[in-house]
Amino acid sequence: MAGWKSLKDMTVLSKPLPRLDGPDKVAGQAKYTHDMHPKGLLYAGLLVSPHPAARVVKIDASKVRRLPGVKAVLTDVHPTGTVRYAGEEIAAVAATSPEVLEDALELFEVEYETLPFVADIDSAMQENAPRVFANRPNIRDPRVRGEGDVDAGFARADAVVEGEYRTQVQTHSTLETHGSMVYWEGDELVIYDSTQAVHGVREGVAKFLDMPVNKVRVVCKHMGAGFGSKLQPGRYTAIAARLAKETGAPVKLMLTRKQDFLGGGNRPNSISHVKLAATKDGKLTAFYAKTYGTAGIGTNAGIRLPFIYTIPNWKHEHYDVFTNAGPARAFRAPGCPQASFVMEQLMDELAEKLNMDPLEFRLKNDSNATRQKEWRLGAKKFGWQRRHKKPGADTGRYKRGMGLAASIWWPGGRGTKATMTIYPDGTLDVKCGTQDIGTGTRTYMAMVAAEELDIPMKRIRPMLGDSNFPKSGASGGSTTTPSVGPAIKNTSERAKTKLMDLAAQFLGVPATDLAWDSGTVYMKTNPVKKLTWDELCQLLGTETLEVHGQWVEGLSSRGVAGCQFAEVTVDTWTGQIQVNKIVAVADCGLILNRLTTESQVNGAILQGISYALLEERHMDPETGTMVNANYGDYKILGAKETPAIEVIFYDEPERGVIGIGEPPTIPTNAAIANAVYNATGVRMYELPMTPDRVLTALEAHQFAGKED
Amino acid sequence: MIPNNFEYIRANSVQEALQLLSQKGDGARLLAGGHSLIPAMKLRLNAPETVIDISGIQDLASIHRDGGRLHIGALVTHRTVETSDEVKSSCPVLSEAAALIGDPLVRNRGTIGGSLAHCDPAADYPALTLCLDAEIEATGPSGSRTIAADDFFVGMFETALQPGEMITRVTFPVLTRGTGAAYEKFSHPASRFAVVGVAAMVTLDGSGNCSSVRVAITGAGPSVFRATKVEQALTGKAPDEQAISDATQDVADPADLMSDISASAEYRAHLCSVLSRRALQRAVQAARG
Amino acid sequence: MSKQNSSNKISRRSFLKGMGSGILSTATLTTGGLLSKEAAARILGPEGEAIRGRTTITLTVNGRAHRLAVEPRTTLLSALRDRLNLTGPKEGCDRGHCGACTVLMDGKAVLACMTLAVDARGKTITTVEGLAKGDELSPVQKAFVEKDGLMCGFCTPGLVVAATALLQENPNPTLDDIKEGLAGNLCRCGTYPKVFEAVQTAAKSMRKGG
DSSP states (O other): OOOOOOOOOOOTTTTTOOOTTHHHHTTOOOOOOOGOOOOOEEEEEEEEEESEEEEEEEEHHHHHHHHHTTTEEOOOEEEEEEESSOOEEEEEEEESEEEEEEEEHTOOOEEEEOOOOOOOOHHHTTTTOOOOSTTTTOOOEEEEEEOOOOHHHHHSSSSEEEEEEEEEEEEESSSSSEEEEEETTEEEEEEEEOOOOOHHHHHHHHHHHTOGGEEEEEOSSSOOOOOTSSSSSSSHHHHHHHHHHTTSSSSEEEOOHHHHHHHHHEEEOOOEEEEEETTSSOOEEEEEEEEEEEBBEEEEEEOOTTTTTSSEEEEEEEEEOOOOOOOOOOOTTTTHHHHHHHHHHHHHHHHHHHOHHHHHHHOOOOOOHHHHHHHHHHHHHHHHGGGGGGGGOSSSSSSEEEEEEEEOOOOOOOOOEEEEEEEETTTEEEBBBBBOSSOHHHHHHHHHHHHHHHHOOOGEEEEEEEEEEEEEOOOOOHHHHHHHHHHHHHHHHHHHHHHHHHHHHHHSSSSGGGETTTTTTSSOOOTTEOOHHHHHHHHTTTOEEEEEEEOOTTOOOBBBBBBEEEEEEEEEETTTEEEEEEEEEEEEEEOOOOOHHHHHHHHHHHHHHHHHTOOOOOTTTTTOOTTTTTTTTOOHHHHHHHHGGEEEEEEOOGGGGOOOGGGGGGSSSHHHHHHHHHHHSSSOOBOOOHHHHHHHHHHHHHHHHOOO | OOOOOEEEOOOSSHHHHHHHHHHHHGGGGEESSSHHHHHHHHTTTOOEEEEEEEEEEGGGGGGEEEEEEEEETTTTHHHHHHHOOHHHHHOHHHHHTTTTOOOHHHHTTTTTHHHHHTTTTTSSHHHHHHHHHHHEEEEETEEEEEHHHHHHHETTTTOOOTTTOEEEEEEOOOOOOTTEEEEEEEEEETOOOEEEEEEEEEEETSHHHSEEEEEEEEEESSEEEEOOOHHHHHHTTTOOOHHHHHHHHOSSSGGGGGGGGGGGGHHHHHHHHHHHHHHHHHHHHHOOO | OHHHHEEEEEEHHHHHHTTOOSSSOGGGGOOGSSSSSHHHHHOOOTTTBBBBBSSSEEEEEEEEEEEEEEEETOBBHHHHISSSSOOOOOOSSSSSOTTOOOOOOEEEEEEEEGSBGGGGGTSSEGGGGGGSSSTTHHHHHHHHHHOOOSSSOOSSHHHHHHHHHHHHHSSSOOOHHHHHHHHTTTOOOHHHHHHHHHHHHHHHHHHHOO
């Protein structure tokens, strides 16, 4: 199979093209799961536990059942009857209108036996703390990784820095909450789901309901974002399916905004006790980290230390800690923004101790060849040399500073299948059981086919978001584009081969005598003998041509580097941090669509700023529930907090397609934190860097200064 | 989130609204812009039996100046206060402050009367009203009465309005040469309510000293309050940088302030000082014209 | 709005005269003053009379009058989405925080989730579905597509409507004006930089187009 064309030969791919579903989305015509409204639709909702830990003694739904308009009630939706976080499903109702549903949910009478709980990681780690799971301690056995001899590494170092860093729990907060609209067609279940994985949900729901997989169909044409929170099948989907079965009607069950905050997933927090050492010529010698993180009642609260740097001797012990809170889910570059916050600040501290420029120090310890070039490129574009050599150099109320940090990512492409159907009139469908989570998948599917076949985009109908289409993986881990891109190219190539065979037959020459150019097949020795695309397709007569293809090696790569530079202004009167500018260098391999790729990088950076400055889940120690489970108290970044962003693509088309959704969200928080230090001379050890935390740190610093 | 069921009635005049209020009694609530009442009803924190929609009463939606007084009808939206030429010239600080309320979507619907009657401890208008020594006109079954701002704000979500009364207009002084006012606000990043908001009004005498100073603070405590210490410290003095800075060192005691997830009482106290200083500096500038 | 109304008065009056019952144009319900009291009562339902429980009302949305059954507690958003199947306005938070439900009411951008359906009687509602003329997208919509001012697209209808209102009030906004104008609309994908570009582009094309 051939590789990608060279950039200069491409006429469609790698250009900045508007997304194909744009017109539908701006006109309000794109239908999301939440918008599905078939005739006879019932509105379903969940009753969730207000208690963080309790046994459900009794659920009395008699008043609910008597309410006119209530069509079905389920009181057995919780698998064990023991709830471990506030927000777990206890019961469900389907009703004829949103109003009846709301009234019905108020009429449940539930008797709980409340149990002791731990609302946050600090209380969970105390001795004699109540256990989240009766038979397991809250602090799990550690995962230990490392290499070399850490003690020896520290012994031969000239400078050592150490400290404790903390990051917060962040919620995904997708604008469309989790949910499904389902109905039955005989014994077959059709699910419209707001999901990142139509095939995964199909398999999961089949298992939940003990059904054959081929009797479940999952559809997701448009979805209101996921960021990792919608990779798995939801219990709500199975509940909706049961309600639909019982009533014989279509049922829609969307989580409320509050329920989504409580149980829809989150990024675990982290507490890191860390130590890093280097020789005086700036070579890292040793790193040690002991870290804790809570994924609520879930696991995998790890932090990817020691991040990007090459350290001969290192050891990392990580402990997951259970708390009575909603389970974490994969969240855009899991474990990585936490790691950059810790490691990139440690690197800056160590550089300062060694009297070295942070950039220079990084160049000495970063073994990634791509990033070596990116650091230099970014520094130049950003104007790194303008940075204050001495931290806190500005006088007066407002202080400016600059910082930098790196990014990294690992996965690449993987098995994905696709089908192409070519019609005699020259149009074609490209089908793939992937999903477009807002990244422009649909658009580049058409672009790849258009590029390979040399035909206009408008002839191509890209189809995705349906488990009846050939299998593709979940849209997660930045794997979608390196998986789907090559699969569509492979399918297009096979289609080309089949069409060439048809042409050969028609022209009565061996296919090897034919060539393909600009959507036309011609004889190499006699180019006048040719068939245009339309003529080729007409050869199909009344048939269609159905071609299957799949992901193949050689068109995509693993591994992403990248770096970012931040400039901030700190208001020393109020502690407010304003991000003035972010410059991001992103290596992208072969970019399929420059416009939508740039959007993704922008979005990753903005989520990074939001994580750095604004977002934090607050658990009430008294009630064990989240106190800011709404957008009025839990701030996600808005238009007013959006700074100037400059995205620099570091093209490496020879690497083929790589993913880009996650890596650019990793370094932003650390670049900002380092810039805040450069502005003020005060280091922030905790996220988010809210004004009161900054002010407290500034005051402590000032006070310490006076004592000197 | 859907409210409990209720009965909805549109009132076309103040008279009609008052009649309905007295008929329906305690179970009735007035609906103006709805941006305070509807969220509370959706959360079922507030479950009125009757909602009297007064948003269509045109008489309450006008702004007019009458000599030295600026009358703003209770149903004038934040957006109108923000953009009104009359307000901009008569009492510019009000336009400035209105522009800081919520976001454009909120400002298009929220009303000055609704905001004052709801009396959220973090709302902006209470600080402006108190600082500018405004008068609130309350109309009830037995007619209208005027309540001085100093008497109007009783506590958290609590005002001097009597059952059966409604706010019909708010009267502000027209700021003339020698008097200046400013509003400084530290917004909650998400809700845009005031974490702390400070309104200051300064009148200078012929020799440039402060003949009167009023400073009102919202967001910081359970209810809006005047920073009397600051007012006293500056009254009769020349308001130079140093004097303002000295007067605003300890504006509020953290013990009297609120602490929540968005800010500690200590941080709020700090903001009271910082924002008072800025507000006073700008008010003095404005007074000097 | 008042300016617009007075300038359109005559054409609206003459339009009304020639109109049979049935379909009502956008114009008919914008101002109560144009209608006789009886006509208003017929269209709007009796003023001052209590509405309890399920009631049929008329809403003027995207230039058409719709009859629909609501309760007093039904929000405009639910009326549009669940009754009229106009699902362009989205429910993101249901508490007036995210702006995904933004619609135009008498020309102003408002939160449909914070407005009662019964309160929208007699007012002109425009949803994102009503901005295009047939298949021809509005300049704001076109610019959002061209500049990629959207990703997942769930917040997009709200942003498009808010941007439309912003440009109606301020045809030549600065970047800060745009940020303030869109401050009530949350986008979790982080499309803002491209949205700012789109609004600037739309402003330019609208100024050119007169």
